[in-house]
Amino acid sequence: MCLGIPGQIVSISDEVNHMAMVDVSGVQREVNIMCVVEADKAPEDYIGEWVLVHVGFAMSHLDEEEAQRTLALLAELGEFQEELDQMQQGVTAEEQPL
Amino acid sequence: MKYVDEFRDPDTARKLVQQIQRLTNSIMAQRAEAGNTRPLQLMEFCGGHTHTIFRYGIEQLLPNAIELVHGPGCPVCVLPRGRVDDAVALASRPEVIFTTFGDAMRVPGSKKSLLQAKADGADIRMVYSPLDALKLAKENPEREVIFFALGFETTMPSTALTLLQAERQGITNFSLFCNHITTVPTIEAILGDPDMILDGFLAPGHVSMVIGEAPFQFVAEEFHKPLVITGFEPLDILQSLTMVLMQIHDGRTEVENQYKRVVQKQGNSPGQQAIKTVFEIRDFFELRGLGSVDHSGVRIRDAYARFDAERKFPVAGLTVTDPAGCQCGEVLKGLIRPWQCRQFGEQCIPQTPMGALMVSSEGACAAYYQYSDVQALKIKRHEGSGGKERAFT
Amino acid sequence: MSDVITLAHGSGGKAMEELIRTVFVSTFDNSELTNMEDQARFDLAELQQQGHRLAFTTDSYVVDPLFFPGGDIGKLAVTGTVNDLAMGGAKPLYLSCAFIIEEGLPIDTLKKVVRSMQDTAREAGVSIVTGDTKVVHKGSCDKLFINTAGVGVIAEGVNIRAQGAQVGDAIIINGYLGDHGAAIVDARGDLALQNSIESDCQPLNDLVQTMLAVCPDIHCLRDATRGGLATVLNEFAQASDCCMQVDETKLPIRSEVRGMCEILGLDPLYLANEGKLVAVVPSAAADQLIQTMQNHSAGCHSAIIGHVTATPKRGVLMTTGFGSQRIVDRLVGEQLPRIC
Numbered sequence: 056m057c058l059g060i061p062g063q064i065v066s067i068s069d070e071v072n073h074m075a076m077v078d079v080s081g082v083q084r085e086v087n088i089m090c091v092v093e094a095d096k097a098p099e100d101y102i103g104e105w106v107l108v109h110v111g112f113a114m115s116h117l118d119e120e121e122a123q124r125t126l127a128l129l130a131e132l133g134e135f136q137e138e139l140d141q142m143q144q145g146v147t148a149e150e151q152p153l
Numbered sequence: 154m155k156y157v158d159e160f161r162d163p164d165t166a167r168k169l170v171q172q173i174q175r176l177t178n179s180i181m182a183q184r185a186e187a188g189n190t191r192p193l194q195l196m197e198f199c200g201g202h203t204h205t206i207f208r209y210g211i212e213q214l215l216p217n218a219i220e221l222v223h224g225p226g227c228p229v230c231v232l233p234r235g236r237v238d239d240a241v242a243l244a245s246r247p248e249v250i251f252t253t254f255g256d257a258m259r260v261p262g263s264k265k266s267l268l269q270a271k272a273d274g275a276d277i278r279m280v281y282s283p284l285d286a287l288k289l290a291k292e293n294p295e296r297e298v299i300f301f302a303l304g305f306e307t308t309m310p311s312t313a314l315t316l317l318q319a320e321r322q323g324i325t326n327f328s329l330f331c332n333h334i335t336t337v338p339t340i341e342a343i344l345g346d347p348d349m350i351l352d353g354f355l356a357p358g359h360v361s362m363v364i365g366e367a368p369f370q371f372v373a374e375e376f377h378k379p380l381v382i383t384g385f386e387p388l389d390i391l392q393s394l395t396m397v398l399m400q401i402h403d404g405r406t407e408v409e410n411q412y413k414r415v416v417q418k419q420g421n422s423p424g425q426q427a428i429k430t431v432f433e434i435r436d437f438f439e440l441r442g443l444g445s446v447d448h449s450g451v452r453i454r455d456a457y458a459r460f461d462a463e464r465k466f467p468v469a470g471l472t473v474t475d476p477a478g479c480q481c482g483e484v485l486k487g488l489i490r491p492w493q494c495r496q497f498g499e500q501c502i503p504q505t506p507m508g509a510l511m512v513s514s515e516g517a518c519a520a521y522y523q524y525s526d527v528q529a530l531k532i533k534r535h536e537g538s539g540g541k542e543r544a545f546t
Numbered sequence: 547m548s549d550v551i552t553l554a555h556g557s558g559g560k561a562m563e564e565l566i567r568t569v570f571v572s573t574f575d576n577s578e579l580t581n582m583e584d585q586a587r588f589d590l591a592e593l594q595q596q597g598h599r600l601a602f603t604t605d606s607y608v609v610d611p612l613f614f615p616g617g618d619i620g621k622l623a624v625t626g627t628v629n630d631l632a633m634g635g636a637k638p639l640y641l642s643c644a645f646i647i648e649e650g651l652p653i654d655t656l657k658k659v660v661r662s663m664q665d666t667a668r669e670a671g672v673s674i675v676t677g678d679t680k681v682v683h684k685g686s687c688d689k690l691f692i693n694t695a696g697v698g699v700i701a702e703g704v705n706i707r708a709q710g711a712q713v714g715d716a717i718i719i720n721g722y723l724g725d726h727g728a729a730i731v732d733a734r735g736d737l738a739l740q741n742s743i744e745s746d747c748q749p750l751n752d753l754v755q756t757m758l759a760v761c762p763d764i765h766c767l768r769d770a771t772r773g774g775l776a777t778v779l780n781e782f783a784q785a786s787d788c789c790m791q792v793d794e795t796k797l798p799i800r801s802e803v804r805g806m807c808e809i810l811g812l813d814p815l816y817l818a819n820e821g822k823l824v825a826v827v828p829s830a831a832a833d834q835l836i837q838t839m840q841n842h843s844a845g846c847h848s849a850i851i852g853h854v855t856a857t858p859k860r861g862v863l864m865t866t867g868f869g870s871q872r873i874v875d876r877l878v879g880e881q882l883p884r885i886c
Contacts, residue, residue, distance in 0.1 A: 057201060057307035057359045057886050059385070059415070060808045061156035072318065080154045080805030082741040087284060089314055090423045105156065107362065107415050108809070110254070110304075110885050111282025112311040115362045115421055117156055121413040129165045129388060132172065154804065163868050200886045208813075210870030227886050255882030268879075281737045281810065281883060304885065387868060503878040513886070523875045526859060 160386030200227025222487030223517035237262030365420030556681025616744030636698030727817030
């Protein structure tokens with residue numbers, strides 16, 4: 056629906072208007088972070104956080120654990136796939152050439 | 154690029170494609186026993202997904218038994234020509250600086266597009282963010298800055314928060330021409346169509362980022378279709394396809410979330426709050442190709458009428474029917490493939506787009522035209538042969 | 547002399563004569579110009595010693611802003627025309643330059659641009675031998691427009707043509723894609739993106755001569771300016787009636803350019819370059835040519851990005867990082883940033 060790209064908050068540029076500088080692979084842009092800040096946390100606490108940027112707004116956090124979990128799932132799929140392929144080729148684990 | 158490159162790994166893609174192949178084979182075998190040999194029709198609702206699918210040639214990697222139906226989830230594709238005429242009229246007012254996203258510049262109204270209006274002298278400027286439009290208003294106090302607000306729930310918070318900032322800073326020469334659309338009624342309009350045959354859904358991840366998972370439950374519970382909330386990298390799409398196929402294979406219909414690194418179950422509350430504060434649901438709103446759809450648009454609440462360009466300036470509110478022979482509606486609902494439309498590659502080409510699906514790079518027809526062998530597709534239409542064509546032969 | 551250009555400077559009187567003498571002639575500083583004739587004159591016999599065909603080209607430059615990271619309108623005005631000559635295998639010799647100046651342009655700005663033109667001309671080994679100046683009313687042109695035309699000589703046996711591509715040929719580019727397009731977006735500032743990317747604006751005539759020395763039989767050669775790599779490949783495919791197959795993983799693109807493209811939804815294949823050439827050469831010569839190019843200052847990131855085939859159809863095909871293939875078509879209009 057809409058182009059969103061991960062970026063890392065590198066500095067707070069305007070606390071009153073909730074603006075921060077975000078870095079996307081070396082390109083920096085000032086974005087609004089109202090949608091990702093909680094009242095009890097100071098804006099500076101968000102420096103280093105990864106957020107999803109859309110039309111100049113940080114719209115969501117990027118959850119590092121979830122990202123790793125998804126990637127792990129995909130990797131597991133890979134091993135599961137190889138075993139399947141080997142079974143289909145009639146090569147059992149013991150006969151596998153070392 | 155972190156969180157991007159890891160989700161574009163070709164080896165993982167190949168494994169996902171193999172799993173999709175195996176799942177499809179067993180589903181088709183199951184169905185064949187019941188005499189059903191129709192290909193599986195899976196809709197990716199969002200234009201962003203359509204773009205990734207074509208950019209990575211994903212359709213070619215899929216078995217023939219899967220047909221991807223490219224849905225209407227592209228704000229420019231469903232923008233009625235009458236609203237473009239209204240935008241052109243607003244932009245042509247001497248006191249106005251009209252700001253818009255790049256996507257909307259080329260959409261033709263009944264007479265001209267914003268790009269043509271700019272050439273005729275209207276002060277139309279492309280912006281990346283609504284906040285840039287607000288900045289223009291601050292820098293040009295003697296002019297009236299209007300922002301062409303487009304997009305689904307993903308983009309609504311940014312427009313709402315910009316309006317609230319204008320109010321806070323006492324900026325009065327700023328207003329919105331609001332054309333935001335709601336996702337759920339649009340999906341209902343498609344699923345409600347009797348001749349719609351869809352086997353599963355890839356739901357727009359960035360809409361869910363804002364509104365959460367719950368609003369999509371009706372697709373699983375009322376319409377009994379599997380639905381997976383999907384990210385925008387190629388691996389996200391392939392993984393989501395396997396999850397939809399798994400549900401079909403097991404006979405389940407649920408809402409699953411593949412894009413957990415971004416989408417939280419309850420969505421984004423500050424974003425939802427901003428939307429509720431500034432907008433209210435319209436009784437109905439015209440969506441190009443789908444006609445008038447109840448509750449499918451939002452309007453600015455009375456409390457913020459002074460920021461509503463439709464109340465600040467005379468707006469004709471024209472409704473303009475699509476050119477005769479334009480079959481965008483049928484393509485949007487997946488009833489026909491883009492190349493089965495009689496105008497595709499004939500009168501309707503990127504240079505002279507008849508329908509919105511040919512205008513925006515998100516539109517299915519524009520994507521087919523750019524990434525497929527158009528001549529081969531036209532021959533296939535003339536031969537009248539149905540079925541799935543390779544995106545690239 | 548007033549510190550701002552006025553209509554007087556374009557009226558043919560003393561003010562214009564002084565401007566030409568103190569800004570143009572003194573900076574470009576060559577015998578042809580100092581004669582102050584209405585035309586430069588050349589001895590044909592002398593030209594014929596360097597080759598048997600004359601190359602002639604022209605281009606206009608309207609870049610906004612006038613100054614951007616890695617270059618300016620002056621450097622661009624010389625580089626663009628020198629490169630167009632070089633792409634024909636010609637050795638660029640002489641340039642003309644015509645200025646259309648909006649009244650009110652600070653003279654210091656004009657001097658900086660002219661200085662940059664002369665520096666680039668010297669680097670490319672060409673002389674600016676004739677020119678013209680017009681001044682227009684405020685608002686009828688955006689600060690400064692420059693047109694340059696150029697003359698060069700093509701040596702015997704050099705026959706580079708867009709129709710020249712043959713099946714099996716290698717496709718080569720001389721470095722990173724999209725730098726100029728990214729630098730302009732940054733400099734223009736309306737999208738408020740800050741990056742440290744510099745335009746790749748550079749003369750390529752010396753690089754081309756070095757390439758010809760190692761591979762005299764270059765089939766096709768063109769600089770990938772507006773419309774980027776995708777446009778040039780489509781032009782070659784059309785003219786040579788063949789298929790240009792490129793491998794996405796071989797395309798050198800800086801991470802910052804990729805970052806900017808991801809934010810704005812742009813495709814680097816279509817971003818403008820001002821110092822990149824696309825060459826189609828016999829595959830046998832490709833490896834040695836690449837090595838030579840990589841040792842040249844204008845080609846250190848040269849890469850073989852694909853090859854020419856007859857099938858499946860005329861056009862440009864890209865093998866994605868995924869192993870799937872997609873057609874790379876020409877754009878209808880300019881590539882606009884998108885949100886969806």
